[in-house]
Amino acid sequence: MNEFENLVAVVTGGASGIGAAIARRLREGGASVAVLDLQPEGADAAHFAVRANVADDASVRAAIAAVAAEFGRIDIVVNNAGIGAQGTVADNDDDEWARVLSINVVGIARVSRAALPWLRQSPSAAIVNTGSIAATAGLPARALYSASKGAVLALTRAMAADHLGEGIRVNSVSPGTADTPWIGRLLEKADDPVAERAALSARQPHGRLVAADEVADAVAYLASPRSGSTTGVSLEVDGGMQNL
Numbered sequence: 494m495n496e497f498e499n500l501v502a503v504v505t506g507g508a509s510g511i512g513a514a515i516a517r518r519l520r521e522g523g524a525s526v527a528v529l530d531l532q533p534e535g536a537d538a539a540h541f542a543v544r545a546n547v548a549d550d551a552s553v554r555a556a557i558a559a560v561a562a563e564f565g566r567i568d569i570v571v572n573n574a575g576i577g578a579q580g581t582v583a584d585n586d587d588d589e590w591a592r593v594l595s596i597n598v599v600g601i602a603r604v605s606r607a608a609l610p611w612l613r614q615s616p617s618a619a620i621v622n623t624g625s626i627a628a629t630a631g632l633p634a635r636a637l638y639s640a641s642k643g644a645v646l647a648l649t650r651a652m653a654a655d656h657l658g659e660g661i662r663v664n665s666v667s668p669g670t671a672d673t674p675w676i677g678r679l680l681e682k683a684d685d686p687v688a689e690r691a692a693l694s695a696r697q698p699h700g701r702l703v704a705a706d707e708v709a710d711a712v713a714y715l716a717s718p719r720s721g722s723t724t725g726v727s728l729e730v731d732g733g734m735q736n737l
């Protein structure tokens with residue numbers, strides 16, 4: 494299905510995990526895909542990969558300008574770059590709060606702000622933000638990360654209202670624990686990574702980790718005109734975790 498033919502999509506954090514699956518899925522749908530990533534080397538699915546730090550406004554503006562210069566348009570922005578943070582409020586100091594919020598929340602604002610002049614010219618403009626089930630699940634020892642993803646939900650709804658009149662839809666996906674290098678890095682720290690992976694899978698309502706491709710399909714739906722009457726929502730891809 495070439496639903497994204499002639500459209501240009503920007504995917505932040507598109508060199509690994511969920512972002513790489515999103516880049517692949519959008520490309521399969523016919524989009525020209527530009528990846529913005531701290532480490533763009535792994536962005537195999539991208540037509541164009543730019544080194545960019547979503548926590549740095551000058552870096553973001555330069556990267557979006559480079560994408561626009563390359564393709565002459567931007568239609569879809571997937572704000573997916575994000576980092577984790579473990580601990581309770583007792584564990585993370587102000588610097589850590591500022592660092593994580595700057596990437597997970599302000600990063601979305603920076604990339605969207607830089608891309609808006611292009612999105613306004615698109616007949617098929619969509620922004621999709623990657624949230625997390627952590628926004629609503631009340632996970633232990635994830636205070637800062639959960640707060641950052643809660644802010645992603647709020648920001649998504651606010652942006653949806655702000656840009657409705659400009660024809661720009663803004664939605665988010667909220668993945669459950671997904672099988673990506675991020676989780677791989679966490680498992681490596683366990684005494685028995687194989688047993689830990691099995692235990693983690695068993696803790697998911699559907700008995701397994703979420704596949705990055707499942708999240709990518711949800712993003713593709715929200716990025717496509719098929720969801721043309723949908724804006725401001727969070728689409729959970731979590732095996733039912735939000736119902737527990």
Ligand code: NAD
Pocket residue numbers: 505506507508509510511512529530531532545546547548573574575576577596623624625626667668669670671672673674675676
């Ligand atoms: P990942 O670590 O595999 O990939 C993240 C990518 O983002 C990497 O390529 C990294 O280089 C890039 N990145 C990180 N900081 C950046 C920055 N400042 N500027 C530009 N690029 C940056 O992680 P993932 O599991 O694919 O996670 C992707 C998104 O999905 C994140 O927003 C994460 O919060 C969210 N998420 C992940 C899970 C999960 O279980 N894996 C669950 C829910 C939500």
